[in-house]
Amino acid sequence: MKIAFVYDALYPEIKGGVERRLYEIGKRLAKRHEVHWYSFNWWGSNKQLEREGIIIHGVGRPVHFYKGNKRDPKEAIMFSWRLLMKKVNSYDIVDCQEFPYLPSYSAKFKFADSGNFVITWHEYWGEYWGEYLPAGSRIGRLVEDNMLKLTENHVVVSKHTLQRLCKVRAGRFELIPNGIDFKAIKKVPPHREKRYDAVFVGRLVEHKNVMLLLRAIKPIRTEYPTFRVGIIGDGPQKKELETFTRRQGLQKNVEFLGFLEDFEEVIAILKSSRLLAFPSMREGFGMVVLEANASGIPVVTVDAPLNASKELILPGKNGYVSTPTPEDFAQKILLAWENSYKMRRQSISLARKYDWDNISKKLERYYKGVLHET
Missing domain, CATH: 3.40.50.2000 (Glycogen Phosphorylase B;)
Known part of the structure; x- marks a missing residue:
């Protein structure tokens, strides 16, 4: 053909x-x-x-x-x-x-x-x-x-x-x-230096809803003051998100890593982290959800009418689906964080068929x- x-x-x-x-x-x-x-x-x-x-x-x-x-x-x-x-x-x-x-x-x-x-x-x-x-x-x-x-x-x-x-x-x-390229992901070792409790991967635009993640850090921090979030990506909302982080005093909890050219480096960071926080309100599929699962970590996403990535989540198996509020998103993040290692095998198994x-x-x-x- x-x-x-x-x-x-x-x-x-x-x-x-x-x-x-x-x-x-x-x-x-x-x-x-x-x-x-x-x-x-x-x-x-x-x-x-x-x-x-x-x-x-x-x-x-x-x-x-x-x-x-x-x-x-x-x-x-x-x-x-x-x-x-x-x-x-x-x-x-x-x-x-x-x-x-x-x-x-x-x-x-x-x-x-x-x-x-x-x-x-x-x-x-x-x-x-x-x-x-x-x-x-x-x-x-x-x-x-x-x-x-x-x-x-x-x-x-x-x-x-x-x-x-x-x-x-x-x-x-x-x-x-x-x-996903399951075999390629499997070969990548965890990152030796970049380790986070939660990581976001995506373009920094409004519908990706990264602001929800930043707002969720405050209730998380009351229980886990050293909770660390890595944000991978770039886009027109980056300055607004960085300004919010400074004004809320979250500099010790949030690191903006920018856009990473090397796909293997992204996977390495996913593998060295505990979970993917993916609060996108509009997603046609959500490929990064599968990449995170294939890397052995669960995903927390949101229940939004245009967010198709929630279809990929079996709650308690490979992640959780939250309401789009800072309080519930924080609660689901902590659930995934606490059960991250238990969900590793199921996450990988579900991703393999893709x-x-x-x-x-x-x-x-x-x-x-x-x-x-x-």
Whole structure:
């Protein structure tokens, strides 16, 4: 098969969950198929690039994703326009990621038909548009919902998103979750120097809800004054979080580690810590939850309507799900902290089935089924 992925971000220059999924699946499929990826020129050259067998096509210089704490719609418009201007080949399968919405329309028009066009859904916003973009919420919902009419072939990465999509339109949806490189994680030793009671990993943006974690430290500190939290990541909310930490006198309890280029270093820190604190309010899947479990530590996340990562938690087995309040989040953190070693074996066992080898084979079978029906 000739397969094309369409997404504006590229791994490892950008280390989010979607680009990591495409990279891990793509390099495995490239051993048996011809795999292409259309993205911005993140590698700083206009030349075509090959990486782990994936042929990468740039559509032009990258555009900043964020304007303040929100995604800049100009970025989506620019990527969509450049896709339309790009000379492309013909493919057996074109798999376009649902976000940031507009590229799905360009990709469908430019180099796909209804039979071989696949949209992969990592999230469905729906009513959240009213909160995220009040002035443009009607347009946002219209663009998002109409994507369901572009093709009959839809891949969904979580049960949470699948249930939401099925309420909008009956269709042919295939659940194929994200995964982890279980074997690679297993090989990484714990970090020798960086050891924390709890660690957060993710982009420092508002919906990741890191402020909840910082507010939870105060009640934790009354019982465990030396409780230490490591925050791995960078983003537009970093200064606000650092300022709050100073004003609350939490400097001895919180360390901001910034963005870590080396994935193995992130895993090493997870392995040397007691738990992952992941208070995100909006998550299409939550790959870091699996990475933490595969590293042998439980996860505390929150019960929020748009947080799909809570699906990955079996309370008392591999973590806990908290209400989004500092008091309950603190209580669940302490529960996970106290039972961390007891939950190690179960956490690893639950994560093992999400190995990328299994996920890529499942997606390959799905692509073949799409071709068989065209």
